Amino acid sequence: MRLSRYFLPILRDTPKEAEIVSHRLMLRAGLIRQQSAGLYSWLPMGLRVLNKINAIIREEQNRAGAIELLMPTIQSADLWRESGRYDAYGKEMLRITDRHEREMLYGPTNEEMITDIFRSYVKSYKDLPLNLYHIQWKFRDEVRPRFGTMRSREFLMKDAYSFDLDQASATHSYNKMFVAYLRTFARIGLKSIPMRADTGPIGGNLSHEFIILANTGESEVFCHKNYLDFDIPAADTDFDDVDGLQKTVDKWTSLYAATSEMHDEKAYAEVPAGDAVSARGIEVGHIFYFGTKYSEAMGAKVMGPDGQERPVHMGSYGIGPSRLTAAIIEASHDENGIIWPDAVAPFDVALLNLKVGDGASDEACAKIYKALTAAGRDVLYDDRDERPGAKFATADLVGIPWQVVVGPKGLAEGKIELKRRSTGEKHELSVDALIDRLTVDA
Amino acid sequence: MRLSRYFLPILRDTPKEAEIVSHRLMLRAGLIRQQSAGLYSWLPMGLRVLNKINAIIREEQNRAGAIELLMPTIQSADLWRESGRYDAYGKEMLRITDRHEREMLYGPTNEEMITDIFRSYVKSYKDLPLNLYHIQWKFRDEVRPRFGTMRSREFLMKDAYSFDLDQASATHSYNKMFVAYLRTFARIGLKSIPMRADTGPIGGNLSHEFIILANTGESEVFCHKNYLDFDIPAADTDFDDVDGLQKTVDKWTSLYAATSEMHDEKAYAEVPAGDAVSARGIEVGHIFYFGTKYSEAMGAKVMGPDGQERPVHMGSYGIGPSRLTAAIIEASHDENGIIWPDAVAPFDVALLNLKVGDGASDEACAKIYKALTAAGRDVLYDDRDERPGAKFATADLVGIPWQVVVGPKGLAEGKIELKRRSTGEKHELSVDALIDRLTVDA
Numbered sequence: 001m002r003l004s005r006y007f008l009p010i011l012r013d014t015p016k017e018a019e020i021v022s023h024r025l026m027l028r029a030g031l032i033r034q035q036s037a038g039l040y041s042w043l044p045m046g047l048r049v050l051n052k053i054n055a056i057i058r059e060e061q062n063r064a065g066a067i068e069l070l071m072p073t074i075q076s077a078d079l080w081r082e083s084g085r086y087d088a089y090g091k092e093m094l095r096i097t098d099r100h101e102r103e104m105l106y107g108p109t110n111e112e113m114i115t116d117i118f119r120s121y122v123k124s125y126k127d128l129p130l131n132l133y134h135i136q137w138k139f140r141d142e143v144r145p146r147f148g149t150m151r152s153r154e155f156l157m158k159d160a161y162s163f164d165l166d167q168a169s170a171t172h173s174y175n176k177m178f179v180a181y182l183r184t185f186a187r188i189g190l191k192s193i194p195m196r197a198d199t200g201p202i203g204g205n206l207s208h209e210f211i212i213l214a215n216t217g218e219s220e221v222f223c224h225k226n227y228l229d230f231d232i233p234a235a236d237t238d239f240d241d242v243d244g245l246q247k248t249v250d251k252w253t254s255l256y257a258a259t260s261e262m263h264d265e266k267a268y269a270e271v272p273a274g275d276a277v278s279a280r281g282i283e284v285g286h287i288f289y290f291g292t293k294y295s296e297a298m299g300a301k302v303m304g305p306d307g308q309e310r311p312v313h314m315g316s317y318g319i320g321p322s323r324l325t326a327a328i329i330e331a332s333h334d335e336n337g338i339i340w341p342d343a344v345a346p347f348d349v350a351l352l353n354l355k356v357g358d359g360a361s362d363e364a365c366a367k368i369y370k371a372l373t374a375a376g377r378d379v380l381y382d383d384r385d386e387r388p389g390a391k392f393a394t395a396d397l398v399g400i401p402w403q404v405v406v407g408p409k410g411l412a413e414g415k416i417e418l419k420r421r422s423t424g425e426k427h428e429l430s431v432d433a434l435i436d437r438l439t440v441d442a
Numbered sequence: 443m444r445l446s447r448y449f450l451p452i453l454r455d456t457p458k459e460a461e462i463v464s465h466r467l468m469l470r471a472g473l474i475r476q477q478s479a480g481l482y483s484w485l486p487m488g489l490r491v492l493n494k495i496n497a498i499i500r501e502e503q504n505r506a507g508a509i510e511l512l513m514p515t516i517q518s519a520d521l522w523r524e525s526g527r528y529d530a531y532g533k534e535m536l537r538i539t540d541r542h543e544r545e546m547l548y549g550p551t552n553e554e555m556i557t558d559i560f561r562s563y564v565k566s567y568k569d570l571p572l573n574l575y576h577i578q579w580k581f582r583d584e585v586r587p588r589f590g591t592m593r594s595r596e597f598l599m600k601d602a603y604s605f606d607l608d609q610a611s612a613t614h615s616y617n618k619m620f621v622a623y624l625r626t627f628a629r630i631g632l633k634s635i636p637m638r639a640d641t642g643p644i645g646g647n648l649s650h651e652f653i654i655l656a657n658t659g660e661s662e663v664f665c666h667k668n669y670l671d672f673d674i675p676a677a678d679t680d681f682d683d684v685d686g687l688q689k690t691v692d693k694w695t696s697l698y699a700a701t702s703e704m705h706d707e708k709a710y711a712e713v714p715a716g717d718a719v720s721a722r723g724i725e726v727g728h729i730f731y732f733g734t735k736y737s738e739a740m741g742a743k744v745m746g747p748d749g750q751e752r753p754v755h756m757g758s759y760g761i762g763p764s765r766l767t768a769a770i771i772e773a774s775h776d777e778n779g780i781i782w783p784d785a786v787a788p789f790d791v792a793l794l795n796l797k798v799g800d801g802a803s804d805e806a807c808a809k810i811y812k813a814l815t816a817a818g819r820d821v822l823y824d825d826r827d828e829r830p831g832a833k834f835a836t837a838d839l840v841g842i843p844w845q846v847v848v849g850p851k852g853l854a855e856g857k858i859e860l861k862r863r864s865t866g867e868k869h870e871l872s873v874d875a876l877i878d879r880l881t882v883d884a
Contacts, residue, residue, distance in 0.1 A: 007509050007574060009563035033559060035514060035521075036546070041559060042512040044574075050512070067449050070484040070492070072477060072596045073515060073579055074536075074548070079477075091541045094516075096548075099533045099583045104478070106516070106538075106548075117475060117483060121451035132449060132486075137515055137579070141541045154514045 001347070003382045007044050009033075010394055020216055022329035023148030025338050029398045031325075038145025038153030045398065046325070048346035048378075050156065053321045054135055056187050056343060057158050064180035064239050066131040066160050071113050073137055077103035079112045083297045092140045094153075106139035111294050111316060114161040118312065119300040125165045128302065128312070129173050133160030135321070150218075150282075150326040160317040165304060167291065170313035174206065174289045175245040177317040179233045181210050181285045182252065184319065186232040189341025190331060192284060193227045195257040209259060210285035214331040217280030222268050224255035225277045259283075282327045289315040332422075338399030339422050347380040348372075349438060350400040354388045354407035364406050364416065364431050375439035396421065404434060443789070445824045449486050451475075452836055462658055464771035465590030467780050471840045473767075480587025480595030487840065488767070490788035490820075492598065495763045496577055498629050498785060499600050506622035506681050508573040508602050513555050515579055519545035521554045525739045534582045536595075548581035553736050553758060556603040560754065561742035567607045570744065570754070571615050575602030577763070592660075592724075592768040602759040607746060609733065612755035616648065616731045617687040619759040621675045623652050623727045624694065626761065628674040631783025632773060634726060635669045637699040651701060652727035656773040659722030664710050666697035667719045701725075724769045731757040774864075780841030781864050789822040790814075791880060792842040796830045796849035806848050806858065806873050817881035838863065844880060 009030040017034075018024040026032045031046030042050055058068065074096070080086035086093075086105075094106040107113065114132060122130065135158045145153050162173035178194065185192035190212045197209040211221050213228075233248050256271050258264060259281065268276065295301065295311035302312055332339045340346065349372055353365045365381065372379045380400060382391050388407070395403045405417040415428040418437065429437060451472040459476075460466040468474045473488030484492055500510065516538070522528035528535075528547075536548040549555065556574060564572065577600045587595050604615035620636065627634035632654045639651040653663050655670075675690050698713050700706060701723065710718065737743065737753035744754050774781045782788065791814055795807045807823065814821050822842060824833050830849070837845045847859040857870040860879065871879060 005507065007511070007563075007572060033562065035555060035558070036516075036518040036544075039514045039516055039518075041514060041555070043559075044509050044511050047510060047512045065447065067486050068489060069449070069486050070489050072481045072483060074478075074481055074581065074596055076478040076481075094538065094540065096536065096538050098536065099585070102478075113477060113483070116477070117485075120475065121449075130449060139516065143541070154516055 001378075001380050003380060004384050006380070008398070009043065010397065018148065020147050020150065020330070021333060022150060022216075022326040025329055025333060025397075026148055026326065029338055032149060034148075038142060038151075040149055040152055040154070040322075045346045049325055049340070049344055050321055052344040052346070053188060053324055054158070057135070057184055057319055057321065060180045060184040060187070061133050061158070061160060063183075063235070064131075064176040066133045066177075066180075068134060069132055070134045070136060071107070071110055071117075073107055073139070074104050075107045075113055077105055079116055080105065083112050083115075083294055085112070092142065094139045094141045107136075108138055108140045109157075109316075109318075110134070110136075110159055111161065111314075112298070115294045115298045115300045115314070118163055119295075119298060122163070122302060124303050125305055129162065129164045129169055131160055131162040131173060131176070133158060133317070147218075148326055149322045152322065155320055156322040158319045158321060162315045162317070163300075164313045165302065165310075167313055170289055170291070170315060172242050172245065174287065174315050175249045176239050177287050177315070178208065178249050178252070179237060179239070179245060181287065181317070181319070182232055183235070183237075185210060185212065185284060188324070188328065188344055190284065190328065191228055193221075193223055193257050193281075194252055195221060195223065195259050196253070196262050197259060197286065198261050205291070206289040208253075208287050209283045210287075211257075211259065211281035212284055212327060212331055213277075213279045214282050214327070215280055216330045217282040219281055219283070220260040221258070221279055221281035222260075222263055223257035223277050223279075224271050225275050226255055227252070227257060282330060284324050284327050285317075285319045287315065287317045289313075333399070336393070337397035340399045340401060342401050345399070345401050347378040347400045349377055349379045349402045349404055350395040350398070351379050351381045352388075352391045352395060352403060352405045353381070353383055354391065354405065356383055356385055358408050360411045361406050361408055364411055367431060368404060368406070368416075368435060371435045372438055377438060402438060404438070443820075443822050445822060446826050448822070450840070451485065452839065460590065462589050462592065462772070463775060464592060464658075464768040467771050467775060467839075468590055468768065471780055474591060476590075480584060480593075482591055482594055482596070482764075487788045491767055491782070491786055492763055494786040494788070495630060495766055496600075499577070499626055499761055499763065502622045502626040502629070503575050503600070503602060505625075505677070506573075506618040508575045508619075508622075510576060511574055512576045512578060513549070513552055513559075515549055515581070516546050517549045517555055519547055521558055522547065525554050525557075525736055527554070534584065536581045536583045549578075550580055550582045551599075551758075551760075552576070552578075552601055553603065553756075554740070557736045557740045557742050557756070560605055561737075561740060564605070564744060564754075566745050567747055571604065571606045571611055573602055573604040573615060573618070575600060575759070589660075590768055591764045594764065597762055598764040600761045600763060604757045604759070605742075606755045607744065607752075609755055612731055612733070612757060614684050614687065616729065616757050617691045618681050619729050619757070620650065620691050620694070621679060621681070621687060623729065623759070623761070624674055625677070625679075627652060627654065627726060630766070630770065630786055632726065632770065633670055635663075635665055635699050635723075636694055637663065637665070637701050638695070638704050639701060639728065640703050647733070648731040650695075650729050651725045652729075653701065653723035654726055654769060654773055655719075655721045656724050656769070657722055658772045659724045661723055661725070662702040663700070663721055663723035664702075664705055665699035665719050665721075666713050667717050668697055669694075669699060724772060726766050726769050727759075727761045729757065729759040731755075775841070778835070779839035782841045782843060784843050787841070787843050789820040789842045791819055791821045791844045791846055792837040792840070793821050793823045794830075794833045794837060794845060794847045795823070795825055796833065796847065798825055798827055800850050802853045803848050803850055806853055809873060810846060810848070810858075810877060813877045814880055819880060846876060846880070
């Protein structure tokens with residue numbers, strides 16, 4: 001992508017409404033624009049990150065056997081009356097009346113609707129287990145939306161819902177998502193720690209939050225430091241292996257880890273002093289097993305092998321990709337801007353032409369752009385008529401993992417500079433060596 | 443995907459609420475489920491089609507230089523007051539009041555919001571031309587939603603918005619989208635004809651609808667039959683070639699073509715009798731040039747090369763992927779079910795194991811499934827414990843382009859049946875020949 005033809009509105013000044021660093025950087029780097037309180041447009045560069053995150057989530061959901069569908073954003077109030085949550089949900093629910101005076105709402109979550117879909121089609125234990133998910137916009141009418149996309153009103157959520165005949169099978173479904181979440185966050189470049197959590201308005205008695213540690217995190221968390229070095233389950237994990245999956249989950253819940261809500265001072269005191277971590281954390285995922293809470297209320301029953309009908313056991317599993325984008329920045333930035341992990345970077349390479357119009361520079365850039373693009377790398381080519389300083393600052397601010405700097409001075413010596421955004425490490429290379437490096441090794 | 447682990451709720455009976463064939467088939471084939479009047483869930487198979495359509499739209503928008511972003515579904519009423527459309531839009535607009543009594547709405551279209559984004563960042567002609575698009579859910583509160591996703595209340599729309607300094611440049615931007623639309627529909631497998639159209643509530647004085655001919659189409663259209671054989675602009679079309687693009691558009695608007703709204707009996711009478719087509723049509727795309735209607739009202743101005751500020755010239759360009767899914771079925775089905783064009787089929791191949799549990803059949807299916815999947819083909823493997831008749835009926839109903847039929851009888855003679863859904867043509871092949879055929883030729 002040639003920057004001269006792209007839409008990347010960088011802000012010079014830090015917007016004063018932004019209270020946390022991710023919000024500031026997302027506005028300054030032209031990732032998002034606030035349209036109203038808690039409502040954001042995702043500008044082209046921001047959307048690229050969001051889509052990369054979604055793609056990883058999708059791959060890991062599919063790997064764990066979950067099946068994607070897509071439910072509408074608007075729901076009927078009647079469905080929520082069946083579960084009893086229409087009145088219980090309070091003012092966070094955006095309630096709507098349509099032209100025929102029917103009561104509707106903008107879905108804040110989808111337990112009711114997915115249970116309705118399930119009960120319409122599935123009647124037998126033979127069609128279980130089943131896990132259905134979607135990635136769809138939700139709305140929660142926060143009293144005071146803030147922190148940018150970290151706590152917006154309209155937000156994107158991947159929510160999966162599992163259906164099983166009994167608790168044992170439901171536990172296996174829960175474990176599949178537990179492992180899928182560990183893999184998802186690791187692939188995105190984050191170290192997440194599952195922490196026993198309160199179930200809140202979703203209900204149920206088993207729940208984990210996935211927390212990443214970040215100095216600017218919203219909540220206080222306590223855990224054993226060994227979690228940070230645990231191996232992530234492999235890509236070829238057998239999700240049908242009940243015992244194997246249980247062992248993984250047991251390992252990842254064997255040491256102390258709790259958010260302040262669930263914190264137990266006495267248990268924490270038993271963690272050896274050198275191993276105890278007390279830090280700030282950001283919740284990036286939340287999984288729940290809630291048994292038959294919705295299936296009983298809404299009549300979602302299946303015939304068991306014994307010919308008896310019984311309400312299905314359910315769980316739900318959420319990740320907010322729009323929130324996650326902000327969380328990644330909270331965990332990965334410096335004073336010059338964002339440092340994207342490779343897997344979710346909007347572009348792989350920023351190509352900086354320091355002297356547009358200089359024959360040798362233009363030619364070298366064209367060659368590099370063509371070669372990297374042909375190799376499947378996403379390249380943002382800064383071909384604007386701007387001073388070098390502005391190009392360096394933009395590249396650092398938007399945080400693309402590799403910067404390739406091309407200018408007449410270096411070229412006269414046959415050299416191009418390659419800079420790694422995360423470490424600041426610089427190498428001088430020939431054009432051909434650079435192309436090799438970024439098409440083979442990157 | 444193994445069908446035994448998939449979620450494909452086929453309905454035996456034709457739902458009585460469905461008035462048109464696409465609606466009936468989408469419900470029966472488990473593509474969608476109605477949640478409330480005009481609100482649909484996209485079940486896994488339906489979502490696959492929707493995503494394939496979106497991917498083609500995206501590729502062609504990007505090829506034509508449009509840049510993707512994503513605006514929220516909920517908008518502030520204030521924005522619509524600026525253009526004067528808040529009061530003008532009527533009851534089709536879903537109006538919402540949030541917890542702070544602020545007036546909001548569910549976006550039925552995005553001219554206002556994109557103009558707001560534009561005016562916030564773009565100040566100079568040097569940043570033009572610019573074309574920004576998104577693919578996002580919209581809501582129009584139809585009095586009587588019907589025909590399934592053909593006229594639903596919540597619907598998906600790709601809407602692009604172009605910004606230019608003057609009318610000449612805006613015409614070029616219009617032509618880019620005109621050509622992109624021809625390519626998009628052709629790639630999806632549809633013959634579309636651009637027809638001069640009324641601009642309606644969007645405003646402006648230049649507009650074309652893209653119409654596909656289908657017996658069950660909602661409106662009457664009149665055109666010269668030669669349009670059906672015109673060459674589609676090539677993938678390597680130079681979208682920066684102003685004259686070349688204009689020539690293509692001139693050719694595609696040279697012969698008579700009009701919807702009943704714009705029909706001119708006198709001009710139509712001049713079409714040679716053998717060339718005149720009067721048929722039913724379905725609108726699948728609509729493009730508009732509306733000059734400075736929104737930019738003047740909302741103060742979206744840029745500095746020209748002469749140092750003078752002037753309101754920017756705009757156009758908007760819409761395709762509804764959710765509606766398009768239904769339109770494709772209207773244009774491509776038979777009495778047994780859907781016939782998906784290859785490019786948007788949910789799966790490329792339906793693999794029917796006629797005797798699950800038979801060693802030879804299971805082995806042959808496993809080999810075929812593995813080989814085709816490795817070659818990047820999407821295979822739906824019917825490994826259910828069902829009778830052959832049910833498997834044939836399901837495969838025909840869901841309309842996957844190729845059916846591979848594996849049973850003990852054929853295998854005893856070293857034969858497998860390959861059936862083309864669209865023509866009914868059948869071939870008998872060895873397992874290896876079949877794999878070759880579907881990995882190389884398909």
